[in-house]
Amino acid sequence: MLQLNGVQHIFGLCGDTSLPYYDALARLDHGMTHILTRDERSAAYMADGYARVTGRVGVCEGPSGGGATYLLPGLVEANESSVAVLGITSDVSVTARGRFPLTELDQKALYAPLTKWNTVINRVEEIPSAVRAAFRAMTTGRPGAAHIGLPYDVQKHAIAESDVWAQPGHQTFPALRSAPDAAAVQDAAERLLAARCPVLIVGGGVIQAGACAELTALAEALGAPVCTTVSGHGSLPAAHPLLVGVVGTNGGVPATRAVLEQADLVLFIGCRAGSTTTEHWKLPGPGVTILHLDVDAATIGTNYRTDVALVGDARLGLQALLNDIKNHSNKATSDQGWGQKMAAQARADKQAFFAPLAASTQTPIRPEVVLAALNKLLPPKAIAVADPGTPCPYFSAYFQAPEAGRHFITNRAHGALGYSMAAAFGAQVGAPDSVVVSAMGDGSFGFTCGELETIVRYGVPLKMIVFSNSVYGWIKASQKTGYGERYFSVDFNRTDHARVAEAFGVKAFRVQDPRDVESTLKAALMHDGPALVDVISQELQDTAVPVSQWMG
Secondary structure, three states: OOOOOOOOEEEEOOOHHHHHHHHHHHHOOOOOEEEEOOOHHHHHHHHHHHHHHHOEOEEEEEOOOHHHHHHHHHHHHHHHOOOOEEEEEEEOOHHHOOOOOOOOOOHHHHHHHHOOEEEEOOOHHHHHHHHHHHHHHHHEOOOOEEEEEEEOOHHHOOOOHHHOOOOOOOOEOOEOOOOOOHHHHHHHHHHHHHOOOEEEEEOHHHHHOOOHHHHHHHHHHHOOOEEEOOOOOOOOOOOOOOEEEEOOOEOOOHHHHHHHHOOOEEEEEOOOOOOOOOOOOOOOOOOOEEEEEEOOHHHOOOOOOOOEEEEOOHHHHHHHHHHHHHHOOOOOOOOOOHHHHHHHHHHHHHHHHHHHHHOOOOOOEOHHHHHHHHHHHOOOOOEEEEOOOOHHHHHHHHOOOOOOOOOEEEOOOOOOOOOHHHHHHHHHHHOOOOOEEEEEEHHHHHHHOOHHHHHHHOOOOOEEEEEEOOEOHHHHHHHHHHOOOOOOOOEOOOOOHHHHHHHHOOEEEEEOOHHHHHHHHHHHHHOOOOEEEEEEEOOHHHOOOOEHHHHO
8 A cells, every 4th residue: 555655664663563464565576665773753854854855755664662752752753744754653463452451552542632633543443544644644634644553463364355445646646636616816916915014924735735936926926925834934935026035923124024014914825824833823913914824724814813715735725816917907016125125134134144144253163153154065965954043043034946846944943952963864875966965053962863874774864963062052042131140051061073983984073163064064964974063052042043032
């Protein structure tokens, strides 16, 4: 069933209850590559990163008991990030249920509230329909995660070959696209044309739908500035004259906030208008006309009274809006130069703040120095994957992707540490011709460093950057601003991450002088295998990190 659904890679970790499944993978001619990980959490994060760059369903697997619980964090992140990931867990035998077998737990109940679709198989005849249902659920409507539990004894049972078939069209996502109601499109188009200062706020749904070209055309037709969520980073090329950049509490800066403060109409596209993007629902403010285009009707009207709801796929919705706007004989009432002027001012103000910090020779190294070097050195099709903490706000605000598309990935749904290295590995497997960079803090490194062995074993040329500041920085920065600098249980000893990486067989560098950052990163990027750069950096509470609650 996986083969028929176009699966090419499976990320996972072996266990007793998975032995029949592994034996099938070993014996059968299926054309799939199984990648053995060192932690089930990593397997799920790898499947997530893989799915985001390929548009194919990411598949991960793990054994019963602890393995099933470890797989869960990655599926939760994928589900809430609208990424199609299938988690397969093996389980105790059906005949052993309720008799206290080792590793028994109620997997269906465990996964039910945290996946889009979920089942545990009781009879072998259920497997084909269960897999079809999982792929249908993951790829249609709002994409998400699914889980299938496979009991040990069921894995050994036979089934008629004629029962094994897949539904075409569910191998990639989004599948079975739908367009918004025509009357709603006309209403929205008229409001957009009548607005003086329309602003587009774009989420990850635009990139996921492959709608960057349609977004560009609509923005240019309206002359409207484009703000993005963290997940929408890359919806327009970095140099596009209408691009403002990321807005909100994580990666937004006063210069980008100023654009939203002047809007009289906001069109949300492929995003949920959640707390991070809207600075806890402060922007857009009262009196602003709200239009919302999203594939999931449940997201519309949740946080803002919405004047026009457009329920449908981002690409089809943007196409419909653009067609309707082009059909109007009257032109937009907004100042067509307003959008470019506001976007240019926002970018200029942000660059004026960033540039002196990026040129600083202060030690420990400022994160801005690293971002400036990466923007200079990385090729256009590079993919950056950032963990929460130090990397996320810096990459959200300052990483520049010359081309539109999925060039920046971070786990914004739940923000678990330890995501970046594994997700970047998955992205590298899915996009082998791209340069992939994993950026993490040293807290995250401690969660995930075992996968350095996996990276070396498979010869994946992943490039890794560790911001080494010996602190859980996000928490310490919050303690500084919100709790009177009463720092408690957030500091830990410094690790020589370069030596750790070298012990696993990774080419490693350590940099302490900001004047050596660019040359060190260049050497790492030129290395023909995996490489890690350990950057001795500022503690986050001492930086000029682009997080609104700390910037004022």
